[in-house]
Amino acid sequence: MRHLIIGAGPAGVVAAESLRQLDSGSDITLIGDESEPPYSRMAIPYLLSGRIGEAGTYLRKSTGYFEEQNIEVVQDRVAAISTQNRSVTLASGDSRAYDRLLIATGSSPASPPIDGIGLPGVHPCWTLEDARAIAARAAPGAKVVLMGAGFIGCIILEALAKRDVELTVVELENRMVPRMMNQASGGLIKTWCEGRGVRVLTSTRVEGISGGQQLEVSLSGGETLLADLVISATGVRPNTEFVADSGVEVDHGILVNEHLQTACDGVFAAGDVAQGRDFSTGDYSVQAIQPTAVEHGKTAASNMVDGKEVVHRGCLNMNILDTMGLVSTSFGAWEGVDGGQSAELSDPDRYRYLDLQFDGDVLVGANALGLTQHVGVIRGMIQTQLRLGRWKDRLLENPLQLMEAYVAAAHGVSDGVNTSV
Ligand SMILES: Cc1cc2nc3c(=O)[nH]c(=O)nc-3n(C[C@H](O)[C@H](O)[C@H](O)COP(=O)(O)OP(=O)(O)OC[C@H]3O[C@@H](n4cnc5c(N)ncnc54)[C@H](O)[C@@H]3O)c2cc1C
Structure with missing residues (x-):
């Protein structure tokens, strides 16, 4: 049995390990397009705040771990999949055949349509590469503008504050973490941050960014902020481009059933890219959090093995956030x-x-x-x-x-x- 997994993030790695446990004789290949050992994005804030080094972000720490597990790790990008031929085409021109395929390609930052979003010094905070670019500019005293005070924005905020930068947060909605906390609690997080020296502008839009080494950030209220670094944390979108014309159905994310199988036989999806079942609502939606990626990875792996059938009852949407020492949580x-x-x-x-x-x-x-x-x-x-x-x-x-x-x-x-x- 040839198991092919696209994406070497938490969903892909956990799926590969689960497959190895369940099916010791199978071929398992993990294809990831980043030029790093498999790592956890969740650990990036700890890297930025200096609590860990890059190696601390790696999902599995010991050298030779994947070889020992007899899991082949390939660094390449899947450009297309053919569900008829049961094969994938890689950006390098190579191709790989599979019996079972898992799509675990995660999501990417959604770039807001703002003039100047591509300027040097304007970065998302999504990959280790982004973290290196941010660390290079976020020196103590640097002026930093953070666009977006959602879950990811607030996690980064904590890390930036630890770097002693002069931080301004700009959020379109009327409170912080608006998709996680209600008006009262989101408002309290704002007051808490302001009390710790962070300027927080809610109900404010970044209209455009211009300038060179020193950036100028124009706001909807007419104010212009000077910045050495602008970080964009305004949402994510699932990585699904390469499934076009394959028969795999995409809504917001890849559509899966209660076994995390897509519309195509032998093809499964897991993690940020999958529109899986929500425990609370029973509906199918994207839950871009790591516990869901891990649970999906395990469940999908079980269903990829012949003779196994595990029903996914749904993941509880749960967020725990530490914003400068104030812990907020949302559930279901x-x-x-x-x-x-x-x-x-x-x-x-x-x-x-x-x-x-x-x-x-x-x-x-x-x-x-x-x-x-x-x-x-x-x-x-x-x-x-x-x-x-x-x-x-x-x-x-x-x-x-x-x-x-x-x-x-x-x-x-x-x-x-x-x-x-
Ligand atoms: C800064 C930051 C902090 C976070 N903190 C938390 C937190 O505290 N708690 C929490 O629950 N979640 C957190 N998250 C979210 C969490 O990291 C994601 O939910 C999780 O990484 C999803 O795992 P995944 O395996 O589905 O996708 P990913 O981790 O995104 O991995 C997918 C991999 O597939 C690769 N890929 C994409 N397309 C292709 C292709 N065509 N071919 C080959 N490879 C491809 C990608 O480059 C990537 O390496 C955080 C995210 C960020 C950015």
Whole structure:
């Protein structure tokens, strides 16, 4: 059996390892187009903040690891796939045949349509190559403009702040991390950052960038910022160009079924590129986070092996973000569901916030700020779809009773539980 995997990120690497465990005699080839050993983008902020070196970003640290696993790693770019011939064509002109194919090509930064976005000194923060370019300009005291305060933007923000740059964040929406946190908590993150010397401009658009060594960034309000470095973190799009005319169907990402198989026999997709099932909604959407990539990689690998059939029940959309020491989390249906109820607790002076969303007596989503002790319980409650019974009403009165509610509901205990906060 020849297993071919396109993309040597977390989804591809975990799939290759799982295949090796499940199918010791098969040929496994991992094709990646970056000129680095397989690495984790998640580790780039740690590299930028100086906490690790480049080798610390590598997904597998020991030299010769992939050879030992009998996994062939090829550095090339897949230019096209033929699902009829069961082969892929590489940019080098070479071609490779497969019995089972996994597409794990991740996503790329979406470049906003802004004049000057291609100027030297304007970079996304997506690859190790980007990180090197950013590190070269982000010296202490350098003026840095960060476009976008989404999940990735806020992770980079933390790393840049550690480099002692003079940082301005420009966000189009009216709060920080708008696709992860609600108005109240996103607003608190902004105040927190401002209190630590970062200028944050929300409801503001970058209109254009010009200049040479010193860049000029024009904003929608009429102001012009001077910058030594502009970082663009305005969203990503799945890497799907090479599947054109192959029969593999693409919506936002590559469409897969509950086995992570595409519309084509023997072809699977995983990670940022795949439009997989969402645990909370049951709908199929792209979840561009590493835990989803890893779970997809494992599940797809199981289904690539003959005689195996694993149903993917869906990944919980979960984000944990540390913004200059303030930890924010979002889980599942954090914006709530039709007909649902919610409980909110806000202590802005202490930067603590909790918002719970219920569907009937089941917790289905949450936003939390500065309350890290509840992360495991919230996740457990949502993933097990725990019926809370009358504990739901207690949580509506006091959302901080999460642990008591979890213990009582999970063990069928209704009385005798210490309910003090
Ligand atoms: C700065 C940063 C910080 C992040 N922090 C977090 C975090 O804290 N938590 C979290 O959950 N997620 C985080 N993420 C997101 C996370 O890194 C991604 O969700 C994860 O990398 C997805 O894994 P993947 O294997 O699907 O794709 P990728 O890691 O993107 O790997 C895909 C690989 O395929 C290659 N490829 C693409 N096209 C081709 C082709 N045609 N031929 C061959 N190879 C190809 C790509 O170059 C890439 O090397 C972060 C991302 C960034 C950029």
